[in-house]
Amino acid sequence: xxxxxxxxxxxxxxxxxxxxxxxxxxxxxxxxxxxxxxxxxxxxxxxxxxxxxxxxxxxxxxxxxxxxxxxxxxxxxxxxxxxxxxxxxxxxxxxxxxxxxxxxxxxxxxxxxxxxxxxxxxxxxxxxxxxxxxxxxxxxxxxxxxxxxxxxxxxxxxxxxxxxxxxxxxxxxxxxxxxxxxxxxxxxxxxxxxxxxxxxxxxxxxxxxxxxxxxxxxxxxxxxxxxxxxxxxxxxxxxxxxxxxxxxxxxxxxxxxxxxxxxxxxxxxxxxxxxxxxxxxxxxxxxxxxxxxxxxxxxxxxxxxxxxxxxxxxxxxxxxxxxxxxxxxxxxxxxxxxxxxxxxxxxxxxxxxxx
Ligand code: SF4
Numbered sequence: 001x002x003x004x005x006x007x008x009x010x011x012x013x014x015x016x017x018x019x020x021x022x023x024x025x026x027x028x029x030x031x032x033x034x035x036x037x038x039x040x041x042x043x044x045x046x047x048x049x050x051x052x053x054x055x056x057x058x059x060x061x062x063x064x065x066x067x068x069x070x071x072x073x074x075x076x077x078x079x080x081x082x083x084x085x086x087x088x089x090x091x092x093x094x095x096x097x098x099x100x101x102x103x104x105x106x107x108x109x110x111x112x113x114x115x116x117x118x119x120x121x122x123x124x125x126x127x128x129x130x131x132x133x134x135x136x137x138x139x140x141x142x143x144x145x146x147x148x149x150x151x152x153x154x155x156x157x158x159x160x161x162x163x164x165x166x167x168x169x170x171x172x173x174x175x176x177x178x179x180x181x182x183x184x185x186x187x188x189x190x191x192x193x194x195x196x197x198x199x200x201x202x203x204x205x206x207x208x209x210x211x212x213x214x215x216x217x218x219x220x221x222x223x224x225x226x227x228x229x230x231x232x233x234x235x236x237x238x239x240x241x242x243x244x245x246x247x248x249x250x251x252x253x254x255x256x257x258x259x260x261x262x263x264x265x266x267x268x269x270x271x272x273x274x275x276x277x278x279x280x281x282x283x284x285x286x287x288x289x290x291x292x293x294x295x296x297x298x299x300x301x302x303x304x305x306x307x308x309x310x311x312x313x314x315x316x317x318x319x320x321x322x323x324x325x326x327x328x329x330x331x332x333x334x335x336x337x338x339x340x341x342x343x344x345x346x347x348x349x350x351x352x353x354x355x
Contacts, residue, residue: 005255007228010199013172015128016080016101018055020174020231021199025258027232028248029201030241031058031084036066039073045241046077051290052245053260056232058082058104067094074099082130086137089114096121102128102174107161108139119168128172130201131161135179149179151187158192173198174232178205182220189224199231206236213237214247222251246289259294262349265313266299273301275319275338283342293353297345298327315348317341 012022020027030049034041036059046057061067061083074081082102083095089110092103096118103122107115122129135149138157146153154177165173175198177188185204193200204220207213217235224230235247252258266281267273281299288297298316300306303325306318311330318325319338326333326344336344 005226005228005257008193008197010197010231011171013128013174013199014126015056015082015174018080020128024231026225026230026252027055028053028245028252029056029058029232029234030054030244030248031060031234031236033239033241036060036062036073037069039069039076042069042073043076046073046079046081048242049245050077050079052242053249053290053292054079054245056080056082058084060084061091061095062086064091064094067091068098070095070100071098074101082128084132085110089118092118093121096125096127100127102130104130104132104176106132106134106137107164108133108157109137112164115164116168119165119170122172123170126172128174129165129170130174130176131158131165132201133158133161133175133177134205135181135184136205149184151179151184151191154179154184154188155191155195159195162196162198171198174201175199176201176203178203180204180206182216185220186223189229190227193227193229200229201232201234202230203234203236209238210243210247213244214250217247218251218254221248222255225251225255225257253294260292261294262288262291263294263296264288264299265296265316267301267306267309269301272304273319274321275301275324275341277301277319280317280341284345287342287346288349291349291353295349295352297349314352315345317345 010021013020032042032045034045036042080101082104083100084104085092087109133154138149142153142157143149158177179185202221202224204216207216221233233248235244237244249260253263269277296313298313300318303318303320316327322338326336
């Protein structure tokens, strides 16, 4: 944790064995893009997410078959599962009865009677309910009064729905207030974090494909984390969710909140670079995908500034003409030929992993 980040203290809840809030680390979450009724495809995608470091997964539950499929999916995966429900409260009951560790609902689109039934099952079975407020599906009356899905409107909806669950004597709650607009999302989370101490799930919704999603999430989620706000995070990327995990850890690593996996530091290159540094960086990144050990790996284009600029790195290479210097913790170890870069680097990294 960076010295200047003081994490806001939230209520601690347990989601299927994973602690959320309180002193627990910020948890990385994702959502499958497969058809939940296709158990094989969904389990395969969740295994790929687990391999990448995902710690909680959410699946869409649009109908009864999807809710029932949760039973087998949950038995074949190793991380807690949240069922995402809209409108039909019976699906939430079915999902919880088939092994979902928690459900995500937008209480605004479920009747109070439905919520009461959900709460009664959740309480009896120690399930978590995420109140997922979303700019796109805000209660009409609140949106009209605020002139649209503003930050204040999202907060009002969240507080109203918290009250509803609290009146039913339920408090295993997690909250999200998502918007596709980064500044709205930041303002909404900042405001709600002053008004309640339930754990917060951060995300920028409909963030787009990889690059726009990375930019919006780094700004939205990153700004809030820097404020000390946020207990779980999800980077939303259109399509295959696996890259979301690398981005999420990248944000956490950049703020020194959680150091998981390799941090590849490579220079932008300039006229002094005489090796294929971009190719090297891409290959190293590919080879180390899924690695959990926190290692800082520096790939620098030249020896002029290389070792010095990357003095903090655990290991690195500074290029020369058709060769390069291998260095550890800023100190040169030996000279290696360009064709040896990858095998030598990987061998050294594997050794360090075992230490
Ligand atoms: S490390 Fe060398 S090649 Fe890379 S940007 Fe700096 S001076 Fe240029």
